[in-house]
Amino acid sequence: MQREKILIVDDSEMNRAILTEMLEEDFDILEAEDGYSAVAILQRRVDISLVLLDIVMPGMDGFGVLEIMNREHWMEDIPVIMVSAESGTEQVKRAYKMGVTDFIMRPFDMFIVRRRVMNTIMLYAKQKRLINMVNDQIYEKEQRSNMMIEILGHIVEFRNGESGLHIHNVRRYTDFLLRDLQNRTDKYPLTEEEISLIVTASALHDIGKIAIDDKILNKPGRLTDEEFKIMKTHAEIGAQMLDSIVAYRDSRLVQMAYKISRWHHERYDGRGYPDGLKGDEIPIAAQVVALADVFDALTSERVYKAAYSREKAAQMILDGQCGTFNPLLLECLADGGLAMENAKNEAVGEPLRQQEVRSFAELILRSKSNGSSMSERALRLLDYERMKYNFFASKAEEIQFEYTENPSILVISPWGAEKLGVEEIISSPGKDEKLKRVIGTENWEKICQWLQDTTPENPEISGRLILQTGEGDSVFQVILRSVWSSDTPPGYEGAIGKAWISEPAQTD
Numbered sequence: 453m454q455r456e457k458i459l460i461v462d463d464s465e466m467n468r469a470i471l472t473e474m475l476e477e478d479f480d481i482l483e484a485e486d487g488y489s490a491v492a493i494l495q496r497r498v499d500i501s502l503v504l505l506d507i508v509m510p511g512m513d514g515f516g517v518l519e520i521m522n523r524e525h526w527m528e529d530i531p532v533i534m535v536s537a538e539s540g541t542e543q544v545k546r547a548y549k550m551g552v553t554d555f556i557m558r559p560f561d562m563f564i565v566r567r568r569v570m571n572t573i574m575l576y577a578k579q580k581r582l583i584n585m586v587n588d589q590i591y592e593k594e595q596r597s598n599m600m601i602e603i604l605g606h607i608v609e610f611r612n613g614e615s616g617l618h619i620h621n622v623r624r625y626t627d628f629l630l631r632d633l634q635n636r637t638d639k640y641p642l643t644e645e646e647i648s649l650i651v652t653a654s655a656l657h658d659i660g661k662i663a664i665d666d667k668i669l670n671k672p673g674r675l676t677d678e679e680f681k682i683m684k685t686h687a688e689i690g691a692q693m694l695d696s697i698v699a700y701r702d703s704r705l706v707q708m709a710y711k712i713s714r715w716h717h718e719r720y721d722g723r724g725y726p727d728g729l730k731g732d733e734i735p736i737a738a739q740v741v742a743l744a745d746v747f748d749a750l751t752s753e754r755v756y757k758a759a760y761s762r763e764k765a766a767q768m769i770l771d772g773q774c775g776t777f778n779p780l781l782l783e784c785l786a787d788g789g790l791a792m793e794n795a796k797n798e799a800v801g802e803p804l805r806q807q808e809v810r811s812f813a814e815l816i817l818r819s820k821s822n823g824s825s826m827s828e829r830a831l832r833l834l835d836y837e838r839m840k841y842n843f844f845a846s847k848a849e850e851i852q853f854e855y856t857e858n859p860s861i862l863v864i865s866p867w868g869a870e871k872l873g874v875e876e877i878i879s880s881p882g883k884d885e886k887l888k889r890v891i892g893t894e895n896w897e898k899i900c901q902w903l904q905d906t907t908p909e910n911p912e913i914s915g916r917l918i919l920q921t922g923e924g925d926s927v928f929q930v931i932l933r934s935v936w937s938s939d940t941p942p943g944y945e946g947a948i949g950k951a952w953i954s955e956p957a958q959t960d
Contacts, residue, residue: 455480455880456501456573461490461517462535463509467558471504471535474562475569478879487512491520500530501573504556507536507543518550527551531572570861570877577856581937581945618748619655625744626654632784633740639780640736650737653709657716657741660690687717688726711735716742721776732778739778743785746774849952851928855881856946862887868951871921890920899932906934908942916954929954 458475461484462468472481482500484490486509494500503521507514514534521527534547537558544555553572556565630647633640642650661669664686668679675683691714700706715729715738722730750765760768766785768774851868855861862881869876872890881887888896895917902913911934919928932949936942 457482457497457499458569459484459490459493459497459500459503461487461503461509461514462506464506467506467535470560471565474560474565478566479569486510487514487517490517494521494524494526494530501576502569503530503532504535504569505532505552507534507547515546515550518547518552522551531576533568533572567877570863570879574856574861574863577858618752621748621752622654622657622741622744623651625747626740627651629740629744629781629784632787633736633780636783637780642736649704649708650712650740653705653712653737654741654744656690656694656709657712657745658686658690659693659709659713660686660688662693663689684717684725687714690714708737712738712741714738716745718742719775720778724775736778739781742775743769743777743781747785750774851951853950854946854948857944872919873921891917892920895919899930902932903934903944903947906932908936911936917951919951926953928952 455478457480459482460468460471462471463486465485468483468485472483475481479501482493482497484493488511490503490505491512494503505514505517514536518527518532521530521532531553532551533554533556534552535556535558536543547555553575554568556568627647630642630650634642634647664683668675668683671679691710694706694710694713695701697706712735714726715734718724718727718729718734718738720731720734720739722728724734746769747765750760750768751762753759769777770782770786849867850865851871852865853868854863860880860882862878864872864874864876864878866876872887874884874887874890878884878887882896891899898915898917902915906913912932913934914929914931917928917930918925928951930949930951932947934947935945937945
């Protein structure tokens with residue numbers, strides 16, 4: 453198994469040697485003698501799990517390295533522990549404000565160094581798993597929302613006698629036009645999330661047609677003036693329907709759908725409906741969906757007409773036969789009509805793209821409040837949780853433990869570690885000779901087999917083991933629960949469990 457990598461940054465060769473000797477048994481060590489060398493290594497390496505960073509160095513000091521790490525967003529993935537003989541309150545505050553996870557003072561205490569390094573690496577491993585969980589939950593929620601929006605859109609299509617592809621096509625044309633527009637001008641700056649929001653909301657552009665009589669919706673011939681007047685009300689009705697959803701009125705998706713539903717029949721020259729908006733008084737989202745809607749209507753068969761070719765439809769729009777549109781959007785149509793047609797067969801990005809969701813999750817997990825970083829608070833919570841379960845474990849005389857697969861670390865409750873005569877934190881437990889002597893090769897293989905027999909559906913397993921303690925051999929009852937990721941298929945991430953003496957071992 454690949455070991456975690458730690459970068460030690462210190463201008464003192466002696467300090468680097470001491471830290472290396474303390475940690476090299478469990479980690480691969482990289483060294484940098486100054487801030488410039490550290491930045492150079494961080495630029496090349498993406499597999500560093502932790503940085504031990506000295507504050508006082510010639511040239512670029514530790515705070516200079518932190519500034520660059522923050523600017524390049526490296527600290528989002530790489531935790532930093534500051535190392536210094538300086539204990540001034542202002543320096544400590546400044547370091548924490550810049551995102552440092554923890555502090556280690558010189559002269560070094562081996563137990564403290566190893567404990568804080570292990571804690572920090574475990575914390576970030578847990579945080580990454582939490583980010584993935586948040587990512588999956590948000591993505592799943594967005595998928596369900598998008599599915600319901602698609603269903604509502606297709607209900608309108610069904611009543612309108614359309615092929616069922618209109619919503620599909622409008623979404624893809626909208627996505628194409630927005631991205632082409634972004635490449636042409638900075639006039640309408642949109643983030644990836646905003647583009648996805650507009651594309652998703654475009655499916656509800658005709659939601660108001662639910663309230664229009666079928667005879668008008670599906671009339672094969674030209675509508676009378678009175679019928680057309682009724683048909684035009686669908687824009688206002690759709691907006692009213694969305695605004696009446698009190699529980700979700702303030703959500704960005706509903707607000708975007710409101711704008712598109714109400715104003716996708718406005719015209720750039722101000723002669724549209726229902727409000728007669730002109731030019732950029734019309735939200736760009738509604739402008740783009742309006743063009744996508746007209747282009748698909750022209751190139752698709754309807755009860756009242758045959759489908760026009762892509763070239764004919766584009767020319768009709770450019771000639772002004774179908775209303776007036778933003779000149780920039782007409783450029784997109786003129787240059788990209790074929791690509792728009794091909795977009796029918798292309799997949800639009802997810803409702804909220806994975807990158808945006810991950811950024812959002814990381815923002816939540818690393819947000820700052822009252823001048824204290826999330827990592828600082830998380831460490832305090834981690835210490836509190838450890839104190840709590842250690843207390844209960846000792847009172848119940850149980851050996852409680854937690855194992856993570858990546859990084860490979862076994863954490864044993866203090867009472868349990870003392871009972872077994874092993875360390876509380878063991879890196880790469882499968883290679884730890886002291887642990888293997890206490891547990892025994894046969895028992896170790898049995899535990900591994902138990903875990904292999906678990907599945908995400910049936911993660912718990914129990915059994916008995918004979919273990920050595922300071923009081924001789926004892927029979928322990930063991931309960932294990934494997935931990936799995938939310939990936940498809942799920943991946944094994946580790947295990948938690950506890951053991952207690954059920955009876956003394958039988959002796960000859």
